[in-house]
Amino acid sequence: SQQGEEDPQALSIQEGENATMNCSYKTSINNLQWYRQNSGRGLVHLILIRSNEREKHSGRLRVTLDTSKKSSSLLITASRAADTASYFCATAFPSASNTGKLIFGQGTTLQVKP
C-alpha cells in the first residue's frame, strides 16, 4: 500500500543551488524519515522527525513536518554534485502491531550538475 507521495519526481539543479523535495502521506504517523539512495545501492538514513516536531536540521539538511496537512519537506542547501541520488520519505506508524514498519514514498531523483 502506498502511503507517501513525493514531488517533484525528478529535479535537476546546478551545484550551489538549494533543492526542495516534498512528501505527502495519508494516515497518522509516529515519525517521518528521509533516506538517500545512490544508484542501485542501499539506502542511507538522513534524518528523522517525530510527529510532535515541526522542524529539524542536520548539517545542510532542513526538514519540516506539518501534521495538519500530512506533509513534509526536505531542503538541501548549497547542493554538491555528490548529492546526486534518489531521495525517499518514509513514514512510521504509531500502532504497536506495526512497530518498525516503514512505508516509503515514490522518491525524488535529484541531479546536481557541477
Add this chain to the structure above:
Amino acid sequence: DTEVTQTPKHLVMGMTNKKSLKCEQHMGHRAMYWYKQKAKKPPELMFVYSYEKLSINESVPSRFSPECPNSSLLNLHLHALQPEDSALYLCASSQEGSGRGQFFGPGTRLTVL
C-alpha cells in the same frame, strides 16, 4: 561497526533452484527487515523480525521464507521463484526508539531466469 552486510552481491537462479540470501549486523540492533525493490520504485517491506521473532509478514508468497537464527543474522530462503521476483533485496536493522532510523545493507541483486 555500523555496517549491515549482505551476501551475495549478485545472484542468478533458475525457477527450480533453492538459494538463500544472508544479512548480518553487529550493532546490537534487535529489529531486522527484508525489503524488495524493483527498478525506479521505492523499497517494499516484506518481513520484520523483532527480538528474533517474526513480527510482520506483508503477505509475502511462501516461496520466500525468512529465518532469524540469532540476533545478528537474517536469512531469506528462496525456492521456486518467478521471473517477476527479480529485484534488489535489501536488508536493514534498527534499534527502536534510537531516533536513528534503519541501517540498510547494500542489497543483493537477484535475477530469476
